[in-house]
Amino acid sequence: MRVLARRFWSEHAPALARMGVRAPFPIQLAAREPIARREHVLLHAETGSGKTLAYVLPALRALDGAPPWSVLVVAPTDLLAEQIARVARALALAADDVATLHAHTVAEMAPPHATSAVDSAGGASPRAAALRARMIVATPNGLLALRASPAWRHMLAPAMPTLRLLVLDEVDVLLRARAPPSPTSRAQQPTPSDARAGPATGARGAEGAADAGADAPPAWAPTPLHSPSARELAPVHQPSRAARNRALDASALVRALRQITLGGSFRETSRSARARRAARGRAATGGERASRSGDVGDAGDAGDADGADAPAPRVQLVCCSATASASLVKDVRYALLPPGTPLRVVCATGDEQHAPMSRATAKATATATASATDAAMAADAPRHRAQRGVGAVGLPAGLRHHFALCDSLHSKVTLALMAVDKLCAHADEHGAPPAEARDAPAAPATLAAHNDGGDGLPATCAPPSGPRALIACHDEEQALLVLELVSKLAPLNAAQRARGRGAAAAGDARRASVLRAAPLSALRRASVDGGGTMGDAAAAAAAHAAAPPIAVCALGDGMRGLDLPSLAAVVLVGAPRDVDEYTHAVGRAARAGRAGHAITLLTEAEWRACSGQLSAALGISTRALSTDALLARLARDGGPPRSARK
Ligand SMILES: Nc1ncnc2c1ncn2[C@@H]1O[C@H](COP(=O)(O)OP(=O)(O)OP(=O)(O)O)[C@@H](O)[C@H]1O
Numbered sequence: 097m098r099v100l101a102r103r104f105w106s107e108h109a110p111a112l113a114r115m116g117v118r119a120p121f122p123i124q125l126a127a128r129e130p131i132a133r134r135e136h137v138l139l140h141a142e143t144g145s146g147k148t149l150a151y152v153l154p155a156l157r158a159l160d161g162a163p164p165w166s167v168l169v170v171a172p173t174d175l176l177a178e179q180i181a182r183v184a185r186a187l188a189l190a191a192d193d194v195a196t197l198h199a200h201t202v203a204e205m206a207p208p209h210a211t212s213a214v215d216s217a218g219g220a221s222p223r224a225a226a227l228r229a230r231m232i233v234a235t236p237n238g239l240l241a242l243r244a245s246p247a248w249r250h251m252l253a254p255a256m257p258t259l260r261l262l263v264l265d266e267v268d269v270l271l272r273a274r275a276p277p278s279p280t281s282r283a284q285q286p287t288p289s290d291a292r293a294g295p296a297t298g299a300r301g302a303e304g305a306a307d308a309g310a311d312a313p314p315a316w317a318p319t320p321l322h323s324p325s326a327r328e329l330a331p332v333h334q335p336s337r338a339a340r341n342r343a344l345d346a347s348a349l350v351r352a353l354r355q356i357t358l359g360g361s362f363r364e365t366s367r368s369a370r371a372r373r374a375a376r377g378r379a380a381t382g383g384e385r386a387s388r389s390g391d392v393g394d395a396g397d398a399g400d401a402d403g404a405d406a407p408a409p410r411v412q413l414v415c416c417s418a419t420a421s422a423s424l425v426k427d428v429r430y431a432l433l434p435p436g437t438p439l440r441v442v443c444a445t446g447d448e449q450h451a452p453m454s455r456a457t458a459k460a461t462a463t464a465t466a467s468a469t470d471a472a473m474a475a476d477a478p479r480h481r482a483q484r485g486v487g488a489v490g491l492p493a494g495l496r497h498h499f500a501l502c503d504s505l506h507s508k509v510t511l512a513l514m515a516v517d518k519l520c521a522h523a524d525e526h527g528a529p530p531a532e533a534r535d536a537p538a539a540p541a542t543l544a545a546h547n548d549g550g551d552g553l554p555a556t557c558a559p560p561s562g563p564r565a566l567i568a569c570h571d572e573e574q575a576l577l578v579l580e581l582v583s584k585l586a587p588l589n590a591a592q593r594a595r596g597r598g599a600a601a602a603g604d605a606r607r608a609s610v611l612r613a614a615p616l617s618a619l620r621r622a623s624v625d626g627g628g629t630m631g632d633a634a635a636a637a638a639a640h641a642a643a644p645p646i647a648v649c650a651l652g653d654g655m656r657g658l659d660l661p662s663l664a665a666v667v668l669v670g671a672p673r674d675v676d677e678y679t680h681a682v683g684r685a686a687r688a689g690r691a692g693h694a695i696t697l698l699t700e701a702e703w704r705a706c707s708g709q710l711s712a713a714l715g716i717s718t719r720a721l722s723t724d725a726l727l728a729r730l731a732r733d734g735g736p737p738r739s740a741r742k
Pocket of ligand 1: 116118119148656657658683
C-alpha cells in the first residue's frame with residue numbers, strides 16, 4: 097500500500113507536503129483506480145476523510161495537456177466551491193487552471209457578441225478566467241445562471257464538448273428535490289422574480305426553478321424532505337420512487353447536469369416526465385421545439401430530447417457524499433446515467449464496529465458496483481445503519497458525542513460558552529488544542545504514520561488556525577440571536593468566574609475576553625480571501641490571530657463540506673432535523689483523523705424527539721447529562737474519545 101501511495105502521490109508530493117499531507121487516506125487510495133479507469137463512481141466516506149483530494153488529484157491528472165473546460169466540479173455552496181478551488185489551485189500546475197463560477201460572477205461575463213474574451217478582458221475578468229481555466233468549480237446557481245446567459249451560447253457552449261469529468265460534491269444535496277407541486281398548490285409557488293432573487297433557503301428551490309421557465313435564470317436551493325419549520329427531528333421520510341423521479345425530472349439543476357453527462361440524448365422514462373413533456377409540447381411554439389436538438393451547446397432541455405437508445409456518456413461522473421444511501425445511488429443512476437450504466441460505490445471506512453481506520457486499513461476499502469445497489473449497500477452496512485440503507489459509513493471515530501438538557505436558548509448559549517471555555521482552558525493547560533489528541537485512535541494509519549508531528553498535528557503544517565468551536569442553530573434567525581447572546585454573555589461569564597475563583601481569574605478573564613463569535617460565512621469568506629490555511633502557514637497564522645474563537649451558523653446545508661481544521665467542538669443549540677443533518681454538522685469537527693467533540697444542547701422535548709433516532713441510526717450514546725456533568729467531562733477529558741459509541 098505504501099508503494100502504491102508513494103507512486104500515486106509523488107507527482108504532487110511537494111505541494112501536498114506543504115498542506116501537511118504525506119500519504120493518502122483510505123478513500124483516496126480506493127478512488128484512484130476506478131477514477132483512472134473512467135468508471136462512474138460515488139465516493140462514500142465519512143466527513144473529513146479527504147474526499148476532496150480523492151477526486152481533485154485524479155482530476156488534475158486528467159487536466160494534463162487538456163483543453164479548457166475539461167473538468168467541472170459542482171458544489172452546493174459558494175463557500176464550499178471556493179474551498180475546493182483553493183485546494184485544486186494549491187496543486188494545479190498553473191494558478192489559472194482553476195476558476196470558480198458563482199451566480200454573481202456570471203453577470204460579469206462577456207457580452208454576447210464577444211468571441212475572444214481573453215484579449216478584451218486583459219486576462220483578468222471572470223470571463224477570461226472561465227474561458228481559460230481547465231477546471232471549473234461551479235455552484236448550482238452559477239451553472240444555471242451561465243446556461244441562461246448569452247455568455248453560455250456564444251462563448252462557453254462551444255467549449256463544453258471538451259468536458260471529460262463532472263464531479264458532484266455533496267451529491268445528495270445537489271440532487272435533493274421535492275416532488276413537483278400539484279396543480280392546486282401551484283398558486284403558492286414562487287414567481288419568476290422569486291427565482292431571479294437567488295438561492296433562498298426553504299422548500300421552493302427545484303420546483304421554483306422548473307417553473308421559472310426560460311425567461312429567468314432558474315435558481316436552485318436544496319429542498320428539505322420535510323417541513324423546514326419543524327423544530328423536532330422529523331421521522332425519516334422516504335418518498336416513493338415515482339415521486340423522487342418526478343422531483344428529479346422537475347429539477348432545473350438535474351436537467352442541466354443531465355445535458356452535460358448525456359449530451360442531450362437522454363430519454364426520460366417516468367410516466368410523469370412523459371406527461372409533462374406532452375403538456376409542454378402542446379404549449380410549445382415551433383421555435384421552442386426546434387431548439388431541443390440535443391446539441392450540448394443548446395440551452396434547451398436535455399431531458400426533453402427524444403434520444404432512441406442512450407449512448408455511452410463521454411463525460412465521467414464522480415459523486416461524493418458522507419451520507420449516501422441506496423436511494424441516492426438509484427437517483428444518480430436514474431437522473432444522470434443512461435439506463436443500465438453501473439455506478440461504482442467506493443466506500444472507505446472502519447470495520448463493522450466503527451473501529452478506528454488505523455486498525456482496519458486493509459479491510460477498510462470496499463467497493464461495490466451498484467447495479468444491485470440495495471444488496472451491495474446493505475451487505476456493507478453496519479447493523480444499525482443497514483435498515484436505513486446508508487451504507488458502511490458512519491461518523492468519524494474521533495468524535496465524542498455529548499448530550500445535555502437545557503430549558504431555554506439563553507441557558508443553551510450560556511452552557512455552550514462554558515463548554516468552549518473549558519475546551520480552551522484545556523488547551524491552555526496542555527499547550528495544544530484538546531481535540532488534537534496525541535494518541536487519537538481515529539487517525540487513519542496512513543495519516544498517523546506519516547503526518548503526526550508528535551502532538552497529533554501534521555508535522556509540516558502550521559497548527560490549525562481559526563475558530564475553536566462552531567455553534568449550530570436551528571436557522572438564520574436563531575443564529576443572529578446567538579451572536580447577540582454570545583457578545584452579552586461572554587463578558588458576564590468571565591466576570592462571574594473571576595469573582596468566584598480568585599487565582600484563576602486572570603486566565604479566565606483573558607480567555608473570556610476572546611470568546612467572541614462571528615458568523616461562519618464571514619469567517620470562511622475572510623479565510624478564502626486571505627488565502628486560507630491550507631498550505632500557507634503565514635495566512636494560517638494571520639487567520640488565527642483575526643478569527644474569533646466561535647463561529648455561529650444555522651443548521652442545514654450551508655455548512656456542508658466546510659473544512660475548519662481548528663475546530664475542537666461543534667455545539668448544536670438546536671435539534672438537528674434529521675440524522676444526516678446531525679452527521680454533517682458534527683462532522684465539521686474531528687476531521688482528518690483528529691478527535692473532536694459534538695455537544696448537543698436540547699430541551700427535554702427536543703431530546704425526546706431525536707435521541708432515539710440518532711442513537712439507533714448512528715450507534716451513539718445519547719444519554720443526557722446534567723450541565724455540571726457535561727462541564728466536568730469536558731474539563732477532564734479533552735482527549736480522544738473512548739467509549740462514546742454503544
Ligand atoms: N491524505 C491526507 N493526509 C492528511 N490530511 C488530509 C489528507 N487528505 C485530506 N486531508 C485533510 O483532511 C481534511 C478534510 O478533507 P476533506 O475536506 O476533503 O474531507 P471530506 O471527506 O470532503 O469531508 P466532508 O464530507 O465534510 O465534505 C482537510 O483539511 C484536508 O486537508
